Structure formats: structure tokens, C-alpha cells
Amino acid sequence: MRVYAGLLLGLATFYAQAQDVGPWKFGMSADEIRSFTDFSPYKEFSNGDVETYEGVFAGAKRNFQFYLSGGKLRRIAILMYEGYELDKATAAWRGTYAALSAQFGAIETPKLAGGPIESLSQQARALVESGIKVQMAPVTQRAEERVFSTFAGGKPPTGGTLYRVAINVDRPPDS
Numbered sequence: 718m719r720v721y722a723g724l725l726l727g728l729a730t731f732y733a734q735a736q737d738v739g740p741w742k743f744g745m746s747a748d749e750i751r752s753f754t755d756f757s758p759y760k761e762f763s764n765g766d767v768e769t770y771e772g773v774f775a776g777a778k779r780n781f782q783f784y785l786s787g788g789k790l791r792r793i794a795i796l797m798y799e800g801y802e803l804d805k806a807t808a809a810w811r812g813t814y815a816a817l818s819a820q821f822g823a824i825e826t827p828k829l830a831g832g833p834i835e836s837l838s839q840q841a842r843a844l845v846e847s848g849i850k851v852q853m854a855p856v857t858q859r860a861e862e863r864v865f866s867t868f869a870g871g872k873p874p875t876g877g878t879l880y881r882v883a884i885n886v887d888r889p890p891d892s
């Protein structure tokens with residue numbers, strides 16, 4: 718229950734800022750993103766994208782990844798979970814679903830048959846465990862952003878299955 722409460726509080730704060738996540742705004746350059754030194758250190762990828770493990774969301778430090786297009790910020794991904802424990806990944810997905818529902822109302826869950834959250838989370842877990850990515854998104858979206866969440870697993874070179882739950886906030890293509 719604490720996980721849900723923390724996520725709900727964090728998401729309420731997050732969405733009150735519309736397209737802004739922390740101090741970052743769509744359209745910023747990589748240099749502008751890195752100018753917020755309270756969230757340093759930043760890592761830059763060879764393609765120009767940026768990340769920090771010092772972003773704060775839902776009361777915890779999280780990995781924030783900044784995706785740029787044409788040198789300008791177009792997506793922020795917040796990793797809610799990244800690790801090898803499917804139980805923890807499933808709990809993070811369930812908490813993310815509950816928080817998005819509380820903020821936006823109805824949630825679309827393509828590939829899932831519906832039902833209460835426990836049923837949805839077990840369906841999502843089974844699909845991810847079999848190698849299928851699961852996504853969800855609020856049915857009603859704000860004009861200035863597109864919000865969706867992804868739950869997936871992958872096989873890293875080190876072995877095992879690495880599970881990931883992320884919230885993605887995109888700049889709409891026409892903005």
C-alpha cells in the first residue's frame with residue numbers, strides 16, 4: 718500500500734506540471750538539460766541523448782532518460798523499475814497503473830483482457846515473462862503531452878532477464 722501512496726503522490730505532483738518533469742521542458746537542448754546541476758552527474762550517449770540517476774520522482778531517486786530529436790528534448794522516460802526480479806517489476810507496474818488511473822481516469826491496456834488490477838497485473842506479468850512488451854496509457858490525454866507506460870523484459874549480454882517499467886512523457890508530434 719505504501720508503494721501505491723508514494724506513486725500517487727509523486728504522479729500528482731508530476732502531472733500538475735503538465736509537460737514539465739522537474740525543471741526540464743520539452744524543446745531544451747542537451748546543454749540546457751545538464752544545466753540543472755542539482756541532478757548531476759549526467760551521462761551523454763553517442764547519439765546525443767542524456768540521462769541522470771539523480772532525478773527525483775515519487776519520493777525516490779530515479780533514472781531519468783532524456784531523448785532528443787533535432788537536438789531538442791522530445792521525450793522523458795522515468796524508470797520506475799529496472800532489475801532482474803519479476804515480482805518487483807510487476808509490483809511497480811501495478812503501482813504505476815493505479816497512479817495513472819487516479820490522475821487520468823480510465824486506462825487503456827492493449828493485449829490485456831481487462832478485470833481488476835490484480836488480474837491485469839498477472840496478465841501483464843505472464844505476457845512479459847513470455848517476451849511480449851505490455852503498454853498502458855490514459856484514455857484521456859492532455860494536448861501538451863502524451864503519457865504511456867511500458868513493462869518489458871530483455872536478455873542482456875550478462876544473462877538472465879532484465880525487467881523494466883517506465884513512464885514515458887512525449888511531446889506531441891505537432892508541438
